[in-house]
Amino acid sequence: MYAQLTMFEGPRSPELVAASERAGRERIDPLLDAHPDLQDDLVARYVLSQPNGGSAVLVVSRTEHALDKAIELIMTSELLPGEDPALLPGPTRVERYLVQDVRHGTGAR
Incomplete structure (x- = not known):
């Protein structure tokens, strides 16, 4: 996994x-969700935000x-x-990783 x-x-x-947020919600998410080549390969998508508007x-x-x-x-x-x-100036940085380990939580403690 990557x-x-x-x-x-x-x-x-x-x-x-x-x-x-509008671009993600109304254009990008529907585009990715509908593409047949991606439906089986995309495992998860998380959008993270900070109080200063960073994400x-x-x-x-x-x-x-x-x-x-x-x-x-x-x-495109x-x-x-x-x-x-x-x-929509685009990202400031993009990094790609090989996923080395996956652990699923057991709930709040």
Whole structure:
């Protein structure tokens, strides 16, 4: 398995955060969820946020190809009506990892 961490470092303005959230919710998530090549390979997607507007997206996949395909789909997707490219500057950093170990929690203690 592979994991990709995409960072959007803060501080980010409320307008940037809102634009990013809309892009994820209305364009990117539906695009990835509907793509047949990704449905079986994507294991998990976590969106993490900080009080200063910074965020990170952690995607876990069975293959590196699925991570590459997801990036290709996102980068070639058309913006929705009303999306302002100036409010979607892209990530500040992208890191990819080989998943070495997986442990599932047993609940809160």
